[in-house]
Amino acid sequence: MSTPLVEAVETIEALDTPARRRRGWRSPSFVLGAALLLAILVLALMSLVWSPYGLDHTDPAARLAGPSARHWAGTDRLGRDQFTQLMLGARTAVWIGLASVAVAFVIGVPLGLLAAAAGRFVENAVVGVIDIVIAFPTLLLAMLLVTVYGASTAVAISAIGIGVSAEVARLTRISASRVFTQDYVLAARTCGTGPLMILVRHVLPNIWHTLLVQAALAFGVAVIAEASLSYLGLGTPPPAPSWGRMLQEAQSTVSVAPWNVLLPGLAVAVTVVGVNLLGDGLREVLDPQLRQERQAADR
Amino acid sequence: MLSYLIRRVAWLIGSLFVAGSAVFFLLRVLPGDPAVTLLAVGSSPDQIDAIRHQLGTDRPVLAQYGHWLGDLVTGNLGNSLFTQMPVLDQIAGRLPVTVPLALSAFMLSIVVAVPIGVFAAVRRRGLLGVAVSTLAQLGIALPIFWVGIVVVWLVAVQWRALPPGGFPRTGWQDPGAALQSLVLPVATLTIAQGSVLVRYVRSATLDVLSQEYVRTARSLGYSLPRALWRHGPRNGAATVVQILGILLASSLLGTVVIESVFALPGLGSLLLASVKSRDLPIVQGTVFLMTATVLVMGLVVDVVQRLVDPRLRART
Amino acid sequence: MTILETTGLTITLNGQPLVRDVSFGLAARDRVGLIGESGSGKSLTALALLGLLPPGMRTSGRILIDGEDHLGAPDRQWRRVRGRTVSIVFQEPLTALDPLMPVGRQIAGPLRLHQGLNRSDAERRAIEWCDRVHLPDPARLVRALPHELSGGQRQRVALAMALACRPRVLIADEPTTALDVTVQAQILTLLDELIEDTGVALLFISHDLPVVAGLARHLLVMRTGRLVESGPVDDVLRRPRSDYARQLVASAARVTRLARPSVRREDR
Numbered sequence: 001m002s003t004p005l006v007e008a009v010e011t012i013e014a015l016d017t018p019a020r021r022r023r024g025w026r027s028p029s030f031v032l033g034a035a036l037l038l039a040i041l042v043l044a045l046m047s048l049v050w051s052p053y054g055l056d057h058t059d060p061a062a063r064l065a066g067p068s069a070r071h072w073a074g075t076d077r078l079g080r081d082q083f084t085q086l087m088l089g090a091r092t093a094v095w096i097g098l099a100s101v102a103v104a105f106v107i108g109v110p111l112g113l114l115a116a117a118a119g120r121f122v123e124n125a126v127v128g129v130i131d132i133v134i135a136f137p138t139l140l141l142a143m144l145l146v147t148v149y150g151a152s153t154a155v156a157i158s159a160i161g162i163g164v165s166a167e168v169a170r171l172t173r174i175s176a177s178r179v180f181t182q183d184y185v186l187a188a189r190t191c192g193t194g195p196l197m198i199l200v201r202h203v204l205p206n207i208w209h210t211l212l213v214q215a216a217l218a219f220g221v222a223v224i225a226e227a228s229l230s231y232l233g234l235g236t237p238p239p240a241p242s243w244g245r246m247l248q249e250a251q252s253t254v255s256v257a258p259w260n261v262l263l264p265g266l267a268v269a270v271t272v273v274g275v276n277l278l279g280d281g282l283r284e285v286l287d288p289q290l291r292q293e294r295q296a297a298d299r
Numbered sequence: 300m301l302s303y304l305i306r307r308v309a310w311l312i313g314s315l316f317v318a319g320s321a322v323f324f325l326l327r328v329l330p331g332d333p334a335v336t337l338l339a340v341g342s343s344p345d346q347i348d349a350i351r352h353q354l355g356t357d358r359p360v361l362a363q364y365g366h367w368l369g370d371l372v373t374g375n376l377g378n379s380l381f382t383q384m385p386v387l388d389q390i391a392g393r394l395p396v397t398v399p400l401a402l403s404a405f406m407l408s409i410v411v412a413v414p415i416g417v418f419a420a421v422r423r424r425g426l427l428g429v430a431v432s433t434l435a436q437l438g439i440a441l442p443i444f445w446v447g448i449v450v451v452w453l454v455a456v457q458w459r460a461l462p463p464g465g466f467p468r469t470g471w472q473d474p475g476a477a478l479q480s481l482v483l484p485v486a487t488l489t490i491a492q493g494s495v496l497v498r499y500v501r502s503a504t505l506d507v508l509s510q511e512y513v514r515t516a517r518s519l520g521y522s523l524p525r526a527l528w529r530h531g532p533r534n535g536a537a538t539v540v541q542i543l544g545i546l547l548a549s550s551l552l553g554t555v556v557i558e559s560v561f562a563l564p565g566l567g568s569l570l571l572a573s574v575k576s577r578d579l580p581i582v583q584g585t586v587f588l589m590t591a592t593v594l595v596m597g598l599v600v601d602v603v604q605r606l607v608d609p610r611l612r613a614r615t
Numbered sequence: 616m617t618i619l620e621t622t623g624l625t626i627t628l629n630g631q632p633l634v635r636d637v638s639f640g641l642a643a644r645d646r647v648g649l650i651g652e653s654g655s656g657k658s659l660t661a662l663a664l665l666g667l668l669p670p671g672m673r674t675s676g677r678i679l680i681d682g683e684d685h686l687g688a689p690d691r692q693w694r695r696v697r698g699r700t701v702s703i704v705f706q707e708p709l710t711a712l713d714p715l716m717p718v719g720r721q722i723a724g725p726l727r728l729h730q731g732l733n734r735s736d737a738e739r740r741a742i743e744w745c746d747r748v749h750l751p752d753p754a755r756l757v758r759a760l761p762h763e764l765s766g767g768q769r770q771r772v773a774l775a776m777a778l779a780c781r782p783r784v785l786i787a788d789e790p791t792t793a794l795d796v797t798v799q800a801q802i803l804t805l806l807d808e809l810i811e812d813t814g815v816a817l818l819f820i821s822h823d824l825p826v827v828a829g830l831a832r833h834l835l836v837m838r839t840g841r842l843v844e845s846g847p848v849d850d851v852l853r854r855p856r857s858d859y860a861r862q863l864v865a866s867a868a869r870v871t872r873l874a875r876p877s878v879r880r881e882d883r
Contacts, residue, residue: 128310128317132317136318140589140590144586145325147326147582228442231556232571247442247448251448251451261449265442268441272440273437276436276440512710512711514667518698518777519702520697520725520728521724530713530716534713
């Protein structure tokens with residue numbers, strides 16, 4: 001960076017008061033993302049206590065009906081209420097999404113930290129494994145597992161979790177090694193601070209915000225993956241509703257009831273756009289350095 | 300460069316070995332007996348034994364593992380459990396659908412998305428630039444099969460312009476019909492891949508634009524587009540090659556879903572059908588081949604990157 | 616005659632003034648030093664003089680180039696003067712040069728752009744320029760990539776690029792800060808020789824008083840976005856009027872007493 005940029009950054013740094021940072025929470029992408037995600041969460045949580053109809057309720061008199069006062073989002077070819085399905089599908093999506101992200105982080109973060117903290121040999125080995133897992137996509141992994149165990153929620157969560165964990169491990173390794181090579185970590189090491197202490201005191205405080213953003217994005221990836229798996233018939237088996245299977249069923253009746261396609265797809269899109277915006281917003285709020293770099297580089 | 304190539308090929312062979320082993324162990328060593336899960340409840344012990352013998356699971360695990368690796372090296376992927384046809388032949392029979400689908404979506408998305416991505420970067424403050432990036436973001440967020448269903452509804456159901464799905468039974472003997480049935484799948488895959496590519500190209504372009512040598516060029520009287528044209532291709536090439544590698548891999552994988560949406564008899568639908576019928580040899584063979592393709596493409600990407608970027612070459 | 620003149624230049628970002636009411640002018644053969652600590656706004660001023668400020672920064676005042684106000688002018692108008700009337704050399708030659716383009720082509724580029732030379736003529740001129748900035752074996756060196764040159768050689772290339780189209784004002788923004796001290800002296804000597812030969816007016820920006828004093832005849836001192844002092848070098852050095860200039864001179868005196876006097880040349 002040459003002087004004009006350094007100068008601009010220094011000036012912006014001077015302006016980076018706490019008040020300014022608080023305003024970050026009001027960044028449009030953060031607010032919009034949080035609102036979209038909240039809508040999905042409310043749908044999912046509300047389904048635990050109330051939904052317009054029961055899961056098994058069918059209305060044979062109103063098959064493939066359009067949206068009406070009785071069925072807000074219409075019905076499918078068995079006469080099931082689509083809004084009920086959508087709410088319960090949200091529950092499935094959120095549950096599988098959260099569980100997969102948890103699996104991905106439980107595997108990925110320690111692996112990435114290990115690669116960053118250990119010597120070259122271990123690092124190369126871990127990077128190799130990560131590369132192979134990245135080459136081995138979630139969908140194929142899910143297909144392998146389903147072949148052996150049959151389609152189930154647990155298989156979907158494991159497959160998505162393992163698939164996403166590679167990316168989590170990669171990112172953890174990169175951001176942790178960046179911290180490990182900092183002078184102050186070197187200084188701490190020369191003072192005899194053990195690796196675990198360095199991890200707790202220096203590395204984690206410096207990478208948690210990156211990981212949090214990554215968790216948000218991974219949730220979006222997991223929701224799309226879950227929808228794809230259940231669209232292909234490899235996800236949570238019936239009767240548990242899922243947006244992917246709703247779409248698969250709606251596809252067969254698209255010529256008579258096209259509206260049934262709209263809502264589940266929109267639900268997936270709202271969730272994913274929501275987490276992406278939330279991730280962008282979080283990044284801006286949590287990572288002042290990135291914000292400055294962006295503003296400085298923004299020419 | 301040669302020593303790098305040797306090391307990189309050795310690395311590829313190692314990865315293929317690991318991937319092959321992973322496929323094997325995921326299917327055989329995890330708890331659960333494939334033979335039992337394969338058959339309906341209430342099958343006789345004889346039937347189970349027969350399947351076990353066919354799968355080779357009646358032999359010790361290590362012997363099975365050696366056998367599987369040996370078969371991989373000799374290019375033998377076994378026979379289908381149900382049709383008894385060699386897996387490799389079945390896969391080969393599906394390539395005339397999958398390869399044109401993946402490749403044309405790949406190339407089409409490059410042609411469409413690269414200029415759009417550059418435009419979105421240069422005009423990122425303009426209304427049109429923001430609109431383009433937003434659309435791309437939406438394209439990434441929407442599930443590909445949803446896009447497919449909407450495209451089918453619009454073009455095939457509403458306008459009746461093209462068939463909603465399927466592939467002529469005679470294959471490419473009727474090129475017109477074959478092409479027609481690929482138009483919508485290719486378009487759908489292009490929308491999905493193109494959206495991803497727009498984002499990548501946009502951020503790669505922004506990266507070049509933020510470099511100081513672009514400012515130097517501007518300080519010497521170059522306009523922003525001309526500065527980008529002067530410095531962008533050579534500096535962006537390494538990134539672009541990497542992106543294209545990822546894109547080609549994801550185009551190949553995207554066919555699994557796309558073929559399901561449009562009922563195309565390709566590799567993806569072979570895999571899906573085999574997963575559902577639990578035809579183990581086909582599943583492991585197809586998954587291994589797809590993974591191997593991705594790994595080989597990784598090698599090609601790394602080598603080409605080195606060819607286009609002398610800095611990487613110097614590092615070796 | 617004044618080539619480049621700015622009056623009341625003010626730069627603000629989000630309502631916060633970064634540079635306030637800066638005025639000075641440059642005529643042919645002027646050698647002006649602009650000195651100030653980092654963050655004082657001196658480099659932003661330099662960018663403003665070429666119309667290259669990051670978007671989002673607002674400017675007011677006037678920037679006259681050959682009598683024509685360029686402040687707020689469209690990019691098309693700026694492009695006519697950049698590289699041709701006013702050029703700039705940045706601090707870090709490694710990042711200021713395209714890492715993947717042979718240096719000869721980087722020097723030749725502006726010649727083709729502004730003077731419409733064809734490729735071979737422009738390359739020939741690039742070799743001539745490499746010779747003028749005393750790069751060794753110019754015919755071979757033009758094919759080298761920046762990372763194959765030393766830091767000093769890279770800065771020579773950057774100087775050749777900036778001067779290739781015969782600008783009448785050269786802005787040098789901390790051109791020696793990123794270099795070793797010995798190389799720094801060589802570049803300063805070269806700069807002195809080049810501005811003497813070409814008659815280009817120099818605006819030399821630095822935080823290093825001895826370096827600036829060695830090259831400039833007129834000194835501008837900037838602090839927190841304002842010009843706090845302006846005058847002939849000897850006057851400022853002997854009788855600094857502002858507190859800040861006094862501190863600068865005092866600390867520079869302490870340092871130079873330890874070291875030998877720098878490349879300071881006698882004023883003509």
